[in-house]
Amino acid sequence: DAGIxxxxxxxxxxxxxxxxLMCHQTWSHSYMFWYRQDLGHGLRLIYYSAAADITDKGxxxxxYVVSRSKTENFPLTLESATRxxxxxxFCASKSVNEQFFGPGTRLTVL
Amino acid sequence: xxxxxxxISMDSYEGQEVNITCSHNNIATNDYITWYQQFPxxxxxxxxxxxxxxxxxxxxxxxxxxxxxxxxxxxxxxxxSDTAVYYCLxxxxxxxxxxxxxxxxxxxxxx
Numbered sequence: 001d002a003g004i005x006x007x008x009x010x011x012x013x014x015x016x017x018x019x020x021l022m023c024h025q026t027w028s029h030s031y032m033f034w035y036r037q038d039l040g041h042g043l044r045l046i047y048y049s050a051a052a053d054i055t056d057k058g059x060x061x062x063x064y065v066v067s068r069s070k071t072e073n074f075p076l077t078l079e080s081a082t083r084x085x086x087x088x089x090f091c092a093s094k095s096v097n098e099q100f101f102g103p104g105t106r107l108t109v110l
Numbered sequence: 111x112x113x114x115x116x117x118i119s120m121d122s123y124e125g126q127e128v129n130i131t132c133s134h135n136n137i138a139t140n141d142y143i144t145w146y147q148q149f150p151x152x153x154x155x156x157x158x159x160x161x162x163x164x165x166x167x168x169x170x171x172x173x174x175x176x177x178x179x180x181x182x183x184x185x186x187x188x189x190x191s192d193t194a195v196y197y198c199l200x201x202x203x204x205x206x207x208x209x210x211x212x213x214x215x216x217x218x219x220x221x
Contacts, residue, residue, distance in 0.1 A: 042197065043154070043211040090153045097142065101153025
């Protein structure tokens, strides 16, 4: 099915552990994005990518690492998770003028 | 990046027209105005985009005055299912520049 998927949908981890959130899109869109949304707040951009092997920081990149070896995948890694990274993470890809969002990953760091 | 200001929340009743205004005083020449809708536990969804004057689609209308320093999203005859958060974004979307979502407007539609 065409679209954008995220995995896992829910994740509970402990402080200090490494966590990788996966994002996959089937449209071959050049641009992809990672956002976080804290309870009751808007979305904040973590990282974005203009194409494979091209990534750039957003508003809140500290504590996160991204890679994009293939156009369709854009994984987000928390190298050493902290409680402040408890949030819902949304991945998105972009057509000409519209972003398409995935269903989100709810991450809890204990 | 153009900063946007919109009301934190609005209440309405079923069947009414709802207008949500967004201020963007420092909008740039190449910037477009885009609105997204977000339901609880879902990612945002594109509603409408415009550059100037008026744009209408099957879901909403977008009114942009000549100076482009503000815009108004109009939802005709809202229903309970229109209860959501609405975000106004300003940026050169065609260039892929990153956009700032901000806090959005929480619309509550009552029966």
